[in-house]
Amino acid sequence: HDRMQLEVMRGCRRRCRFCQAGVVYRPNRERSVEKLISLVKRLYENTGYDEVSLISLSSGDHSRIMQIISSLKDVFKDKGISISLPSLRAEDLVTRFPLEITTGRRTTLTFAPEVGSEKMRKIINKDISLKALKECAYQAFKNGWRRIKLYFMIGLPQEDHSDLDAIVNLAKEISDVKIKIDGRSAKINASVSVFVPKPHTQFERAAMLPIEEIKKRQRYIREKSIGSKVKFSFHDARMCYIEAVLSRGNRRSCACIYNAWKMGCKFDGWSDHFNYDVWMTAFKEAGVEPDYYASREHGLEEVLPWEFIEVK
Ligand code: SF4
Known part of the structure; x- marks a missing residue:
């Protein structure tokens, strides 16, 4: 990417049960505001880039992220530098951060609920409120975002067809929140990955679904979404299988x-x-x-x- 990239912290405080990055990058370590500002100044002097991207697994979780942003704005106020936080959780993006500093163009906003049902949310321990997501989507559309991309995962332990229905329903409901704003549903792209059990995670001993069963669930979701404005795309089940064997x-x-x-x-x-x-x-x-x-x-x-x- 043609911009300054700066890691604000390493690790993630959340504990999603399927996530390997959240485990292998422990412990959570934050860079100080002072250190970050001095690094950005040096990067700016040496590269001349006009965008700085604050990266990490979940930048909004840095305990002093607001101070980092306001300090950066102060330092670069006359230089036209934009600040982006690509790994922000969607809820943070909409509720905590002024939209103009998170990105210059409000095109696609990404949400990663991973699952559609409250049951599965608890099973994977994803700290996200599915109800709040819809409110975030509403705020996002109201504030000028044009598209929303959703990330889901299927094949998780204890998943059944009602959980697949919940994925489709959640995506449709997010699409429909735009009706309240301009009378039309939004186009939604939903990418569906496949659960691959990973070493060191809490699901490291779980079985991966057989390829044929994964394909069956993918077909089920696709058929259920026909007629809606949600476009589902799926990871290649066979590629995920090889990934699981090697993992x-x-x-x-x-x-x-x-x-x-x-x-x-x-x-x-x-x-x-x-x-x-x-x-x-x-x-x-x-x-x-x-x-x-x-x-x-x-x-x-x-x-x-x-x-x-x-x-x-
Ligand atoms: S999935 Fe994201 S939020 Fe959850 S533990 Fe992994 S990095 Fe953190």
Whole structure:
């Protein structure tokens, strides 16, 4: 990105049960206001950029974020520098921060409720009020934001069809809050990822759903949203499956990755480069049964391959 990037803190105080970043970047460490201001001054002198982006997993959680912003505004008041906080939680963006400093153009606002039902919200421990989200969406549309993008995740432990319905309903309700403002629903893009159990998280032993079941749930959501202004897009279930196998792998995974690379796998995160069948061959040649790593609940008695890594 063509701008100054400054990490305001490392770690995240929240405890979403699926989130690996929230665990591996502990403890939460904040940079002081003084340090940040001096770094921004140096960056400005050395680069001449006219935008500074304050980054972290959740910048709004910095205990002195308001002071950082007002100090930056003071320091750069005659220089036309804009300040952006890309990782702000949507609620903070709408309720706590003056809109003009968070971004110059109010185009797309991002919300990450992850789930649609209160039951699932509690299961993943996501600290977000689904009711407040709708109010935020209303305020955002009223303040000139044109589009909202939503991030959801399916396949989480204990999810059932009512939770999928809740995802579709929440997205539709957010779309419909704009009716109160100008009589029309808003176009909403909703991206739906797949739960992949990750080491060191509270869900590290959970099973990932089989690929066919994930596809079935994706189809269900797509069909339920027909006729609305919500456009759902989905992560590739097969790519997520490979991610799960490698995430929970052990030393035998090395041979799989090496085999796959020898067979031409590169840049697999890009769908046009991803070849599921080659990965399956690579697992087979390494004598690895991928379901053993991805689709199986790991019992409490089982020693996990990553247990020797201290992250807590
Ligand atoms: S999902 Fe976001 S808010 Fe939740 S723990 Fe991870 S980084 Fe923090």
